[in-house]
Amino acid sequence: xxxxxxxxxxxxxxxxxxxxxxxxxxxxxxxxxxxxxxxxxxxxxxxxxxxxxxxxxxxxxxxxxxxxxxxxxxxxxxxxxxxxxxxxxxxxxxxxxxxxxxxxxxxxxxxxxxxxxxxxxxxxxxxxxxxxxxxxxxxxxxxxxxxxxxxxxxxxxxxxxxxxxxxx
Amino acid sequence: xxxxxxxxxxxxxxxxxxxxxxxxxxxxxxxxxxxxxxxxxxxxxxxxxxxxxxxxxxxxxxxxxxxxxxxxxxxxxxxxxxxxxxxxxxxx
Numbered sequence: 398x399x400x401x402x403x404x405x406x407x408x409x410x411x412x413x414x415x416x417x418x419x420x421x422x423x424x425x426x427x428x429x430x431x432x433x434x435x436x437x438x439x440x441x442x443x444x445x446x447x448x449x450x451x452x453x454x455x456x457x458x459x460x461x462x463x464x465x466x467x468x469x470x471x472x473x474x475x476x477x478x479x480x481x482x483x484x485x486x487x488x489x490x491x492x493x494x495x496x497x498x499x500x501x502x503x504x505x506x507x508x509x510x511x512x513x514x515x516x517x518x519x520x521x522x523x524x525x526x527x528x529x530x531x532x533x534x535x536x537x538x539x540x541x542x543x544x545x546x547x548x549x550x551x552x553x554x555x556x557x558x559x560x561x562x563x564x565x
Numbered sequence: 566x567x568x569x570x571x572x573x574x575x576x577x578x579x580x581x582x583x584x585x586x587x588x589x590x591x592x593x594x595x596x597x598x599x600x601x602x603x604x605x606x607x608x609x610x611x612x613x614x615x616x617x618x619x620x621x622x623x624x625x626x627x628x629x630x631x632x633x634x635x636x637x638x639x640x641x642x643x644x645x646x647x648x649x650x651x652x653x654x655x656x657x
Contacts, residue, residue: 403649403650403651404648404649404650405648405650405651406650422650423647423648423650424650424651424652425650425651425652425653429651433651485651488653489655491655491656491657492653492654492655492656493653493654493655493656494649494651494652494653494654495649495650495652495653495654496649496650496651498654499649516646516649517649517652517654519654520623520625520639520640520641521638521639522625522626522627522628522631522639523626523628523657524654524655524656524657525623525624526654537621538621538623538624539624540613540624540626541654541655541656541657542626542656542657543656543657544593546656549656561593561594561595561613561624562592562593562594562595563594563595563597563615564595564615564624
């Protein structure tokens, strides 16, 4: 999968005998997965419409175009679903998609490389960028604030950080 | 059972000392603490604490709505990596 595709969910199996599937959504709002169609699988299969018909524990029930029997639904079990990055709505001011932040290089004000963004976490206080230190397995959490991260440049894929003392 | 009100909130003394020293110095630094049991007090608002989770210090920017909670609540001891999907982060 290329960079323009974002994983938004997976098919966890068939539901019933009429061709419905159990859908696992990774979206912040699980039902939003239906808004990001067309969705594609790793094997290249494309689903142009997904209609949510219900939900069970840890899964949504959906009717997917082109799938009308239980056998067809069973064959899709375990398939990840990818959406085009362009299908996601534009974020608000000072908001960034995790998918856009992950992989960005982090530099300090002097231009020294501090690492790359491995993940974005939120433990209840504020968003934190998990920065992978170069040539090390260690990671450091950097508060995602204007003070600690004065510049996010998505076009050049770099972040300029001014971390508090004692962090790196 | 809840803690008796007459005792007041519990805070380890060294946390108070470190917070006071950092506030007086005016430096932008992470205050490393190991006391996950300490209560977040109003005088901690605006400071950044590095709360130990058993492996490393997780930065916690204290805001007003965190007053009365414990530091440990903001420094999970287990790691979970979900999928990024359409999740967003807001720079404050």
